[in-house]
Amino acid sequence: MTIAFPQGFTWGTATASYQVEGAIHEDGRTPSIWDTFCAKPGTISDGSSGEFACDQYHRYRDDIALMKQLGIGAYRFSVAWSRIVPQFGGPVNQTGIDYYLRLLDALREAGIKPVVTLYHWDLPQYLEDRGGWADRDTALRFADYAGALARAFGDRVDTWTTLNEPWCTAYLGYGSGVHAPGIKDFGKALRAVHHLNLAHGLGARAVRAELGDAANVSVTLNLATNVADTDSPADLAAKHRADLIANEVFLGPMLDGHYDPEIFDVTSDVTDWSFVRDGDETIICQPLNSLGVNYYSSSRVRHAKPGAVAEGACMPAQDIVETLPPTGELTAMGWNQDPRVLHDMLCALSKRYPELDILITENGSAWDDTVSADPAEPNGKIIHDPKRVHYLEEHVRAVADAIAGGARVTGYYAWSLLDNFEWALGYSKRFGIIGVDYATQERIWKDSGKRFARIVRDNAI
Numbered sequence: 464m465t466i467a468f469p470q471g472f473t474w475g476t477a478t479a480s481y482q483v484e485g486a487i488h489e490d491g492r493t494p495s496i497w498d499t500f501c502a503k504p505g506t507i508s509d510g511s512s513g514e515f516a517c518d519q520y521h522r523y524r525d526d527i528a529l530m531k532q533l534g535i536g537a538y539r540f541s542v543a544w545s546r547i548v549p550q551f552g553g554p555v556n557q558t559g560i561d562y563y564l565r566l567l568d569a570l571r572e573a574g575i576k577p578v579v580t581l582y583h584w585d586l587p588q589y590l591e592d593r594g595g596w597a598d599r600d601t602a603l604r605f606a607d608y609a610g611a612l613a614r615a616f617g618d619r620v621d622t623w624t625t626l627n628e629p630w631c632t633a634y635l636g637y638g639s640g641v642h643a644p645g646i647k648d649f650g651k652a653l654r655a656v657h658h659l660n661l662a663h664g665l666g667a668r669a670v671r672a673e674l675g676d677a678a679n680v681s682v683t684l685n686l687a688t689n690v691a692d693t694d695s696p697a698d699l700a701a702k703h704r705a706d707l708i709a710n711e712v713f714l715g716p717m718l719d720g721h722y723d724p725e726i727f728d729v730t731s732d733v734t735d736w737s738f739v740r741d742g743d744e745t746i747i748c749q750p751l752n753s754l755g756v757n758y759y760s761s762s763r764v765r766h767a768k769p770g771a772v773a774e775g776a777c778m779p780a781q782d783i784v785e786t787l788p789p790t791g792e793l794t795a796m797g798w799n800q801d802p803r804v805l806h807d808m809l810c811a812l813s814k815r816y817p818e819l820d821i822l823i824t825e826n827g828s829a830w831d832d833t834v835s836a837d838p839a840e841p842n843g844k845i846i847h848d849p850k851r852v853h854y855l856e857e858h859v860r861a862v863a864d865a866i867a868g869g870a871r872v873t874g875y876y877a878w879s880l881l882d883n884f885e886w887a888l889g890y891s892k893r894f895g896i897i898g899v900d901y902a903t904q905e906r907i908w909k910d911s912g913k914r915f916a917r918i919v920r921d922n923a924i
């Protein structure tokens with residue numbers, strides 16, 4: 464059965480600067496923490512970096528032509544901070560601004576709305592050298608940067624997304640250390656949580672100070688979708704603990720105006736939270752025009768025997784939470800496929816925040832692709848990716864069901880437009896609905912891209 468989406472529903476694709484741009488030495492850009500991290504042996508599984516990535520910096524016009532073929536109405540991309548402010552305290556780099564102005568104008572010409580993420584993990588290295596997100600000053604510098612972008616881009620931007628997945632920045636960057644800057648210190652991870660929240664609030668204010676209160680401001684969170692293994696009080700308590708540290712720590716201050724005090728209790732072994740100053744929670748809680756959520760998979764959790772933090776854990780005070788191995792057919796990331804949980808999360812969010820528009824700012828799956836010959840394609844090549852098609856269909860259907868059930872979802876952005884640099888996994892994992900041959904930078908259509916184009920055209924699944 465076909466299910467139609469509401470009129471005006473936005474279909475888009477998403478990328479991030481370090482994952483697609485390349486051109487890391489061009490036009491005044493200085494290193495970000497990801498350049499530094501990639502240069503350290505053993506950090507990236509295939510030893511690669513974002514040095515060339517998809518070369519979108521030079522190929523954005525061709526990529527916009529692909530977006531037109533997809534028929535999408537919006538493109539979500541991020542700005543590389545160190546292209547805009549290359550030196551600590553230094554002036555705005557007009558050459559860096561100009562690249563994004565060209566991109567923004569080309570998108571407008573193509574009738575594609577730009578959804579701009581201000582921070583998708585590529586912190587300028589000079590800020591990390593001063594303490595990075597563990598230091599309060601980084602949030603203040605973020606506000607300056609946000610204001611500079613608002614001044615430069617003005618009404619060319621449709622949606623201003625302050626941060627992408629602060630969970631990853633804080634817990635993977637400063638907790639488990641698997642992401643840049645590679646620090647393993649739960650106390651710092653929680654400081655980073657707070658300073659990211661503060662950056663969000665200050666950034667939202669800075670954008671509105673330039674563009675007026677009507678500026679369309681959003682933030683993207685990857686809300687962990689923890690499912691309790693059983694209904695036992697102990698397993699439910701484990702789920703609650705995981706939700707507090709992964710989700711409430713962001714939702715609370717950003718949308719409710721305060722941290723749940725239980726968060727302070729359950730993390731008291733690693734920090735006393737004295738870095739939260741009077742008034743911070745008010746700054747963090749800015750009116751939002753929408754909430755972006757990224758969803759890939761779910762985790763089943765149960766009560767673990769108290770003890771040391773599990774090997775590889777990335778969040779503190781998780782000692783009562785055991786995450787069970789995923790089941791069913793796993794994607795190339797080793798993640799499960801659980802569209803029902805996406806549906807449930809969307810319905811629960813709308814119940815909790817009935818006035819808030821929700822955007823799915825990322826959803827997608829990685830598979831090991833192979834290229835086939837296809838004389839019907841202009842370049843004679845196609846990637847048949849039935850598993851990615853299936854994942855896409857199931858998840859889009861879950862979104863449609865959630866909307867039918869009352870969830871206020873207004874957009875869906877496929878991750879990703881292109882195969883790209885998958886962080887610590889380098890180029891080994893492919894999320895694109897369009898493939899990339901990295902040796903030649905050739906773009907190769909996948910069946911999933913074609914399927915997505917039909918969903919967009921029909922506004923239905």
Ligand code: GCO
Nearest residue numbers: 479627628757825878885894
């Ligand atoms: C994310 C990231 C993406 C990843 C994707 C797949 O926000 O987690 O935005 O950069 O590539 O999630 O892991």
